[in-house]
Amino acid sequence: MNDLPTAPVLRVEGLHVYYGNFHAVRDVSFEVKPGEIFGFLGPNGAGKTSTLSAIEGLLKPRSGNISVAGYDVRQQSLHARANMGIQLQATSFQPELTITEIIRLYAGIYGVEMSNERLAALLQEINLRDAGTKRFSQLSGGQQQRVSLLISTIHDPRLVLLDEPTTGLDPQSRRQLWERIEAIREKGHGVLLTTHSMEEAEAVCDRIAIIDHGRVVAIDTPGELIERHRHDPEVISVSRKGRITLEDVFIGLTGREVRS
């Protein structure tokens, strides 16, 4: 591959996804660069998960191109997946396995050598040194997310996909996870993060795409998005505290109605 280090780690071009006759994703295009945290925001049913599933290779798009680290997700799916780390929205592991066994399983799947010392160091790194013999279900929500994130990055992937990783976490755990996500960026990996938390998007994302009804309606840095839309009547009308926030811009662009 003749991929330069600055080339996007993820490139999505003209993506269309259908469920039967329902057009779920319409001509979506964006890129994630190395060392960038890219937020993918949208109301429920907007097309976030469908886009993510297409990138993960779990769903076959009707048309469009997706490449990860230069590999076409459809034509070179295993190469693309080898360069991707994924934390699914509802991560589940075999309930009979301990944390150590789960880590060893995924290390094997990604072809990573895992000595006892390395395993202990990894558990230490996520403050779970004594939890190796526990089952995944015995961990708290924050601990589960740390294990999931560790497994997503166990093979040092160029792109990390995080699907609502902080949902249900307390503020301390959430802050800690943000730091871990930022550490992934510091290593030069690209991160695609979906979240419903505007605070999170503003705090950690370098750029954001807002998707609604299957279309990307805006892409920019959080600051630029706020600046560009601060005078929109729809945005001003939903503003609550006299200052325009990313949440105001999001609701202004995607509407007030609650999605199922």
Add this chain to the structure above:
Amino acid sequence: MQRDIPRISSALNALLRADFTAQWRNRRSVVLVLLVPVIILISWKGLVARMGGPFVLSICVTIGLTAIGLMGYTNTIARDRDKGIFQRLRVGPIPSWTIMVSRLTVQIFMIVLLTIAVFVVGFYVDKISLSPTGYLFGFVMALAGGTVYLGLGQMIVGLIKHPETVNAVTRLVYFLFIMVGMLGELGAMGNEVQQAVIWSPFGTVKRIVSDSLQPGHWTGDSGMALMATAGYAIVFSVLGIKWFKWNTK
């Protein structure tokens, strides 16, 4: 730096280790799967003289195969699919077939374990002794018969999404197979049912196992039963694979 695709052997080793560990942690269900045929074998001690050792052994092996395919394999697949465990594995750089090969290897191991348990208990408790060829041929036919029930389980899990419904259906099918199979074959439910049972998945599997245990008794009808068994296995497996969805959403 770009990462290469890991070797399939490395992934398959990791999957097998995890699946065997999960099976080991489910020792209670393993014991239950083995216990039913062994209890029947012990309680039918009196029938050995009347019906013959191979007949009793083949009934017990067939019941065990039904339990492995329907209760063990199917319910685990339904549960893991519902929990999203397969989706998590499938986003890794491995072909999806490796996940199923690993799962099926565990079930083949279970079939071997079951067959050994039935042969050993049959030998020590019921004094049923076979020729080495009979034991060997019996093993092979038990594996062939096991594919029918694994295929049937695959078909059920392909047709039904909800794990609790899968659980209920497999228990019902298991019960029907055992009751109708055992009673029907003995003629307790009339001639028509007896004929139907003989050519049912239960009857053909029982027949090939029974006849293989005494190779001298292998006839053209045994060959027909083997063909029917292969047919059932192929039809169930093809439909099961065709209908199977990796997630329930």
